[in-house]
Amino acid sequence: MVAKGRIVWEHLRTGMVLRLMEVRVPARRIILPKLSIVDHPFDNTEALSRFSENPLVETTPLPPTDPATPRRNFLGIAGSVICGSLATLTPLVAGIAFFMDPLLRRKPNFKGADADGFLSVTTLRDLPDDGTPLRFPLVADKLDAWNIFKAQVVGTVYLRKMPGDQIIAFNDTCPHLGCKVEFQESSQLFLCPCHASSFGLGGEQKNKIPPRGLDTLESKTDADGRVWIRYQDFQCGVEKKGAIG
Amino acid sequence: MRCRKEGGHRMNALLNWLDHRTGYRTLVHEALNEPIPGGARWKYVWGSTLTFVFAVQVITGFFLWGAYSPSTLTAWESVYYIQHVMKYGALVRGIHHFAAQAMMILLGLHFMQVIIAGAYRAPREVNFWLGLVLMQIVLGLSLTGYLLPWDQKGYYATKVATNIVGVTPVVGQQLQQLAQGGTTYGHHTLTRFFALHAGVLPSLLVGFLALHIYVFRRHGITVSKSDESKPVGxxxxxxxxxxxxxxxxxxxxxxFFTVWKGAELTGPADTSDAYAAARPEWYFLFLFRFLKFEAVDKMGLVFGALYVPGAIMGVIALMPFIGKWKLGHRFNVAFSFALLAGASYLTVIALKEDGADRNYQAAVKIAEFEGHRAAKLAHEFGIPPTGALSLLKNDALTQGPKLFKRYCASCHRFDGHNGLGVQPFREIEENGKKVLVDELATAADLGKFGSRQWIESVLTDYSVTFAPLKNAGDKGIKLQSGEMSGWVKDNAETLKNNAEGLKGLVEFLVAQSGRKDLEPFDPTLVAAGKEIFKGGKLANGSLTASCSDCHALKPNDGTASLSDGAGSGYPTLTGYAGKAWLTNFVRNPADEAFYGADHNAMPGFEEKISYKELELLVDWLVGNYFR
Structure with a gap:
């Protein structure tokens, strides 16, 4: 089978040209004698018939095919492959590298935090003394690619004031798949409207749906009683709390 | 060894399996084993390079698509972001930009090769026409792509093209509005051009290219007589x-061009400002120049922009038939070369004329400057939702020179020009020839206004500093040789002999402006200068009259007023050449606190300029802008 294929291959390489020579006779329309290499994947009936339809006007027979030496052929193939690959891969690789931009570059999502990355949210006075969580927006200049949007809500947090003016801050994004959790007074639970994750007042998991408890955020209180939060987003869906970006 | 052999068998079996189901071997064979009578030739490469460059455009184009945003508020902005912020963005955009131009050149080479080889003749007529269709599609891709960055050059170049569409008989207006997505350029111009550029035209190109290659393979390469006897490759x-x-x-x-030059991004398109450098890309420049011929202009735009190019394309399309005549082929070759030569000639004169056109050169410089400036501002401050143009509109360094040109340059100069780099000139007829003559300034050159250099030249070279006043008629001459002029004549020598004292006086006065860009002010010099201003005493002699004898000044160090001045016509120097001083001065120079009605030749701008414009102009003149 293999041997036969090889013969046919060789035959095609040279035979095609032989046939061309036969074709090049003065007649305008000529039916080619079909050569009998049709019993194989390299079925060239169609190719032959194409030649037969060509109105060929030249009368001189074609010269014999250039007998390529194996060495020249090898160099030709190697050169073609190398040059061809270089030419096509360069724009492709450049394009892919460009596409990788989000992974190659750190992009902050907002601007306007203090030197340590804290945003001012509210004052101790505005937080209930019984530790009930309250939701607050964080306002900063939102950055989106080339744009800056002044004074936008860049995230929301739940804050609880604990005895001794200690602050507990939660990122209100559910660590399951990123919906916003809602504190429910009646059950004293943080509930997620998407897949029913629930969390206790301390942010601990109350069911097996979320992979971890609510993500706490760093906070600080200054001399004027202003509460500052270092806002971060965390990877959803995994057990380990890891900041994004 | 055994293993490898077995592996080879398996591979073969797998390929056989695949071939049985797909017939890929025939396909590969068909694609690769094309016989080339006369052997391979370098002159046959152009078609392949065109296909290759198109592939490059598809690849880079798809990636750029992933970062481009077509709207008037985001097009320039997203391209800025690609070009200046995103990793490898400049590389990918550069390749796309220069590959588009390479395509034009390759298109020309391919066309000429086809004509010279006579490859348009029977039986290849249809393929020749398919090639012409492809040419139109590529031209369309260039035209639509040039607008997408929505920068000054692209915007105004494309505007001309759509206006040409607009003069098409009968359906022109409708066509133009369809292309623009409305009666003017806007969001929908970009969305439509983008759909054409990234969707419709490339799809058409792929389709016609497939047909072109298919028909090409059907007839094979066109071999020249001299190659016929050579071995087949x-x-x-x-x-x-x-x-x-x-x-x-x-x-x-x-x-090379991407690294050397980089794709250009001029300032964001500004529809409110005249742009004196509206030109198409270089490959359409010949057409632009053709339309400028007086004879062509007289025949009307439709004639020059539609009928003539249409007729030329018509002749080209008929070349297969013309080629049948005895001398037809020679005509076709000659026609093509004449076309090429004509286009080259027109391109060269267009470039030459633009090279000599001051207004054009200045406009190009401004567009380029605004591109850099907008990118710098965007990088520093971010782009507001109102777009990058609003950054430029609020930037004193960008707007100041334009306002200077509009309001000040009819009398003043700025470092010898009108603020925008052009020495004002007018055209006069001299012995039947048109000659450019510089317009004379009639007021001081403000290029160095408020700087140490300016103050020193006022104090020691008054008549030179205000020399242009001589061109302003009797009143100008009177003002130029007024009281201050006399004082300088009397004291210039003394000041020059007291270099330290002069330096102090200059430093004291310049410190009054509070200009951040002239800081730091030397406190020792300022203190010394204050004493000279007040008493006129120098280390070596003294001034005929001290400054405070005439000028009122309350120093900006918080100390008491040095003098209340001598009244109208002696400008108050409190905060001299600072933002507030200059603002008030420009509003009403004839005010008692400045020149007074009798000693003033400058119009007050209180009513002539909006507060916002005045602020931008003054901020620019006093160097108060982001650097």
């Missing part, structure tokens, strides 16, 4: 090697 690998080397050469050229 095959497409693979002989011709493929040449094609690949040529493609690599084209790519290297594209990369």
């Amino acid at each position: 095959t497409f693979w690998p002989d011709q493929v090697l040449m094609d690949a080397v040529a493609c690599l050469g084209v790519l290297a050229t594209i990369l």
Whole structure:
């Protein structure tokens, strides 16, 4: 089978040209004698018939095919492959590298935090003394690619004031798949409207749906009683709390 | 060894399996084993390089698509972001930008090769026409692509093209509005051009290219007489090697320009401002120049922009038939070369004329400057939702010179020009020839206004500093040789002999402006200068009259007023040449606190300029802008 294929291959390489020579006779329309290499994947009936339809006007027979030496052929193939690959891969690789931009570059999502990355949210006075969580927006200049949007809500947090003016801050994004959790007074639970994750007042998991408890955020209180939060987003869906970006 | 052999068998079996189901071997065979009568030739590479460059455009285009945003508020902005912020963005955009231009050149070469070889003749007529269709599609891609960055150059170049569409008989207006997505340029111009550029035209190009290659393969390469006797070669690998080397050469050229020049991004399109450098891309420049001929202009735009190019395309399309006549082929070749020569000639004169056109050169410089400036501001401050143009509109360094040109340059100069780099001139007829003559300034050159250099030249070279006043008629001459002029005449020598004292006086006065860009002010010099201003005493002699004898000044160090001045016509120097001082001065120079009605030749701008414009102008003049 293999041997036969090889013969046919060789035959095609040279035979095609032989046939061309036969074709090049003065007649305008000529039916080619079909050569009998049709019993194989390299079925060239169609190719032959194409030649037969060509109105060929030249009368001189074609010269014999250039007998390529194996060495020249090898160099030709190697050169073609190398040059061809270089030419096509360069724009492709450049394009892919460009596409990788989000992974190659750190992009902050907002601007306007203090030197340590804290945003001012509210004052101790505005937080209930019984530790009930309250939701607050964080306002900063939102950055989106080339744009800056002044004074936008860049995230929301739940804050609880604990005895001794200690602050507990939660990122209100559910660590399951990123919906916003809602504190429910009646059950004293943080509930997620998407897949029913629930969390206790301390942010601990109350069911097996979320992979971890609510993500706490760093906070600080200054001399004027202003509460500052270092806002971060965390990877959803995994057990380990890891900041994004 | 055994293993390898078995592996080989398995591989073979797998390929056989695949071939049985897909017939890929025939396909590969068909694609590669094209016989090339006369052997592979370098002159056959152009078609392949064109296909290659198109592939490059598809690849880079898709990636750029992933970062581009077509709207008037985001097009320039997203391209800025690609070009200046995103990793490898400049590289990908550069390749896309220069590959588009390479395509134009390759298109020309391919066309000329086809004509010279006579490859348009029977039985290849249809393929020739398919090639012409492809040419139109590529031209369309260039035209639509040039607008997408929404920068000054692209915007105004494309505007001309759509206006040409608008003069098409009968359906012109409708066509133009369809292309623009409305009666004017806007969001929908970009969305439509983008859909054409990234969707419709490339799809058409792929389709017609497939047909073109299919028909080409049907007839094979056109072999010249001299090559006929040479041995037959095959497409693979002989011709493929040449094609690949040529493609690599084209790519290297594209990369060279990308690294050397980089794709340009001029300032964001500003529809509110005249742009004196509206030109198409270089490959359409010949057409632009053609339309400028007086004779062509007289025949009307439709004639020059539609009928003539249409007729030329018509002749080209008829070349297969013309070629049948005895001298037809020679005519076709001659026609093509004449076309090429004509286009080259027109391009060269267009470039030459623009090179000599001051207004054009200045406009191009401004567009380029605004591109850099907008990118710098965007990088520093971010772009507001109102777009990058609003950054420029609020930037004193960008707007100041324009306002200077509009309001000040009819009398003043700025470092010898009108603020925008052009020495004002007018055209006069001299012995039947048109000659450019500089307009004379009639007021001081404000290029160095408020600087140490300015103050020193006022104090020691008054008549030179205000020399242009001589061109302003009797009143100007009177003002130029007024009281201050006399004081300088009497004291210039003394001041020059007291270098330290002069330096102090200058430093004291310049410190009054509070200009951040002139800081730091030397406190010792300022203190010394204050004493000279007040008492006129120098280390070596003294002034005929001290400054405070005439000028009122309350120093900006918080100390008491040095003098209340001598009244109208003696400008108050409190905060001299600072923002507040200059603002008030420009509003009403004839005010008692400045020149007073009798000693003033400058119009007050209180009513002539909006507060916002005045602020931008003054901020620019006093150097108060982001650097």
